[in-house]
Amino acid sequence: MSRALPADLDCVVAVEQVTDYLEGALPLQARTEFEQHLVTCPGCVIYLRQIRAQIAASASLADERPAPEEVTRKLLAMFRASRGI
Amino acid sequence: MPAAAPDLKAHLQDLPLVEALRAGDERAFLGLVGRLHAGMVHFARGFVNTDAAAEDVVQDTWAAVLEGIDGFEGRSALRSWIFGIVANLARTRATRDQRAVPLSALERDDGEPAVDASEFLPVSHPRWGGHWAKYPEAWPEEQLLSQEMLAHVRDAIARLPQGQRAVIQLRDVEGWSSEEVREALSVSEVNQRVLLHRARSRVRREIARYVDRRSKP
Secondary structure: OOOOOOOOOOHHHHHHHHHHHHOOOOOHHHHHHHHHHHHHOHHHHHHHHHHHHHHHHHHOOOOOOOOOHHHHHHHHHHHHHHHOO | OOOHHHHHHHHHHHHHHHHHHHOOOHHHHHHHHHHHHHHHHHHHHOOOOOHHHHHHHHHHHHHHHHHHHHHOOOOOOHHHHHHHHHHHHHHHHHHHOOOOOOHHHHHOOOOOOOOOHHHEOOOOOOOOOOOEOOOOOOOOHHHHOOHHHHHHHHHHHHOOOHHHHHHHHHHHHOOOOHHHHHHHHOOOHHHHHHHHHHHHHHHHHHHHHHHHHHHOO
């Protein structure tokens, strides 16, 4: 099929599509264009990597530290009272 | 998007826990507190003025959870339901403390670009208009996970507008699915994504500025 290559996506547009891309929310055609753009644009590849690295860094902020003992005691008392224990 | 399948799975996973709570299983309750409490306080703090107010809100939330658990219908995941209560109580508290932010603010799109326009060549550029003026710099991974950088990321998230902050905390920090976040915050799929996009873009800009400052002598 002879068809001119589609006009390349501008980076300024691509960076606005990064979240939709990562969320799997881009329609097929847009997704294809986005991925084609990545093939030719090192800047947007770095940008996407930055976002991915940032998400990973954010995940390490989750604090699963246990609630302070005093709070836990209070909550446990509430729990017992609510269950009539 | 088809959301029914993971949705159903999440809720089924919660059933034994919900039953245990109803039956007065203390270990199950303490386990839930251990998993959620710190995140709830952090989440509440995005709506109210002080740490103490956030603690109050979360304690009231637990009281509401215990009151409501018998009637919990499992139409959302347990933690979405719980964080939804946190959000409601925190907003009520914020109104009382004169930090009223209308509900609609959660859905507002501030419309700012993900990347500052000055980073791109002007559209008038003969060949490369709209492309990077200079490629962004790759971030050294070890630097990104340093304590100093993580503190910086935490601060950047804390400075976000309320809705963006709520969404990025649940999605990227707590690792929730978009479905769970939509349930907890009562926002549409599109709004959830827009808020996440704005939040991630802003935090990225702050990290980039920080890395840039660090790399300059």
